[in-house]
Amino acid sequence: MSELQYKVLVGLEIHVHLSTKTKMFCGCALSFGEEANSRVCPVCLGMPGVLPVMNKQAFEYAVLAALALNCEIAKFTKWDRKGYYYPDLPKNYQISQYDLPLSRNGFIEIPLESGKTKRIGIIRAHLEEDAGKNLHATGNFSQVDLNRAGTPLLEIVTEPDMNSAAEVRALAEELQRMVRYLGVSEADMQKGHMRFEPNVNLVITKDSKEYKTPIAEIKNLNSFRALEKSIEYEIGRQLDRFLEIGEVMEMGNKSTRGWDDVKEATVLQREKEEAHDYRYFPEPDLVPVELTEEQLKDIKSRLCELPIKKQMRYVNEYKLSDYDAGVLTAERATGEFFDEAVKAGGEPKRVCNLLTQVGLKLANEKGCSVAELGIKPDGLAKLAMMVESGEISATAANTILGEMVKIGKSPQELAEQLNLIQKSDAGELEKIVEQVLAENHRAVDDVKSGGKRSKKAEGFLLGQVMQKTRGQANPKVVSEIISKKLS
Numbered sequence: 001m002s003e004l005q006y007k008v009l010v011g012l013e014i015h016v017h018l019s020t021k022t023k024m025f026c027g028c029a030l031s032f033g034e035e036a037n038s039r040v041c042p043v044c045l046g047m048p049g050v051l052p053v054m055n056k057q058a059f060e061y062a063v064l065a066a067l068a069l070n071c072e073i074a075k076f077t078k079w080d081r082k083g084y085y086y087p088d089l090p091k092n093y094q095i096s097q098y099d100l101p102l103s104r105n106g107f108i109e110i111p112l113e114s115g116k117t118k119r120i121g122i123i124r125a126h127l128e129e130d131a132g133k134n135l136h137a138t139g140n141f142s143q144v145d146l147n148r149a150g151t152p153l154l155e156i157v158t159e160p161d162m163n164s165a166a167e168v169r170a171l172a173e174e175l176q177r178m179v180r181y182l183g184v185s186e187a188d189m190q191k192g193h194m195r196f197e198p199n200v201n202l203v204i205t206k207d208s209k210e211y212k213t214p215i216a217e218i219k220n221l222n223s224f225r226a227l228e229k230s231i232e233y234e235i236g237r238q239l240d241r242f243l244e245i246g247e248v249m250e251m252g253n254k255s256t257r258g259w260d261d262v263k264e265a266t267v268l269q270r271e272k273e274e275a276h277d278y279r280y281f282p283e284p285d286l287v288p289v290e291l292t293e294e295q296l297k298d299i300k301s302r303l304c305e306l307p308i309k310k311q312m313r314y315v316n317e318y319k320l321s322d323y324d325a326g327v328l329t330a331e332r333a334t335g336e337f338f339d340e341a342v343k344a345g346g347e348p349k350r351v352c353n354l355l356t357q358v359g360l361k362l363a364n365e366k367g368c369s370v371a372e373l374g375i376k377p378d379g380l381a382k383l384a385m386m387v388e389s390g391e392i393s394a395t396a397a398n399t400i401l402g403e404m405v406k407i408g409k410s411p412q413e414l415a416e417q418l419n420l421i422q423k424s425d426a427g428e429l430e431k432i433v434e435q436v437l438a439e440n441h442r443a444v445d446d447v448k449s450g451g452k453r454s455k456k457a458e459g460f461l462l463g464q465v466m467q468k469t470r471g472q473a474n475p476k477v478v479s480e481i482i483s484k485k486l487s
């Protein structure tokens with residue numbers, strides 16, 4: 001066997017539905033799950049003689065997302081028609097952007113499993129309109145639903161910088177988190193708000209010679225799982241083809257493949273597809289868009305701290321685990337709630353534990369975010385401070401947080417009402433410790449001997465005191481008293 005190594009190269013095209021109220025070039029409402037063809041008008045049906053008008057909100061959303069992707073924003077951008085002969089777009093073209101897209105040359109940082117990040121280049125991000133949907137559910141004919149036709153889409157094209165299926169998935173998930181943070185898309189996979197088209201090929205080194213396999217573009221993937229699985233499959237398929245028949249990249253042997261979810265395999269759709277097949281030409285009915293310095297400044301002011309930056313900050317500054325930081329930054333509202341509680345004086349790790357152990361569970365049960373549970377960040381901060389000062393135990397704090405959500409009182413009131421204030425009065429605790437020591441001579445001897453069993457015996461004595469005080473003694477204070485008495 002000769003030595004064979006290979007490197008995976010994947011670039012992605014991603015379509016993201018922007019969550020505007022109306023469509024890209026007409027006033028039809030964007031709403032999911034309505035009766036077929038009930039959200040259409042002459043413009044999005046492509047009737048002759050109508051004039052499209054650009055949705056300003058969609059343009060601003062697209063610029064905001066492009067800024068978050070670190071792209072250069074064009075001050076002058078125009079629209080083009082892309083020839084498109086399918087029944088789901090009756091005017092036979094899609095309005096898109098060709099040579100003057102609204103942004104280019106950016107990058108996105110994705111988290112790697114090692115805890116580090118990787119920078120993936122963004123070639124361009126531009127606006128276009130979505131097509132309708134073919135329905136094949138009924139009998140021997142197809143139907144077309146054009147409710148989706150004209151939905152504003154942000155198309156993002158990356159460099160082939162991803163080297164594994166896991167990296168591609170990380171990018172897809174990071175992008176979802178990002179557009180949700182920015183509020184430009186709900187990015188709901190089930191509703192088709194995000195669709196992925198990876199371009200996959202391999203660079204194989206065999207007998208110190210390099211070979212490239214033909215690029216396969218996998219069309220229309222709408223789940224993270226399909227995205228990851230299809231790339232894994234494609235890597236195996238291309239390797240096999242190279243080993244079996246020596247297939248390598250030549251002019252024009254790029255192919256388009258689909259993903260069969262049942263067989264878990266990619267299937268050939270078309271060989272060879274180049275941009276000029278689409279026959280682009282400038283859209284005569286829409287004026288070019290010029291973006292002023294003030295408009296750009298205004299859109300820039302709407303940027304927020306991006307999720308991956310927030311996550312890294314929690315790990316570096318607050319020493320939270322990568323997992324906890326990921327949980328807290330999954331949604332913007334949760335991260336901001338956490339930030340405010342910390343600003344109000346809560347120790348980060350304590351606040352994090354309260355949120356992840358109780359807050360998120362309750363929010364999940366109620367189907368809302370932590371921010372919508374009815375507790376205030378400073379209430380949570382106070383609760384964390386009470387644990388920190390030893391006033392209540394961590395377990396008691398979890399109980400109190402549950403009650404804060406239920407009846408909305410302050411943590412102090414609830415701690416008193418539920419009798420959860422820890423006893424820290426040294427004089428009172430000393431008496432109880434003395435009693436416990438008198439009743440447990442063996443454990444006392446074990447501790448004093450300082451041998452193997454000493455630690456365990458100390459724990460036992462502490463447990464006895466906790467039991468006598470029904471869990472209300474401050475364990476830290478009790479431990480100190482026990483040590484002092486037995487040293």
Ligand SMILES: [Zn+2]
Pocket residue numbers: 023026027028039040041042043044045150
């Ligand atoms: Zn319309």
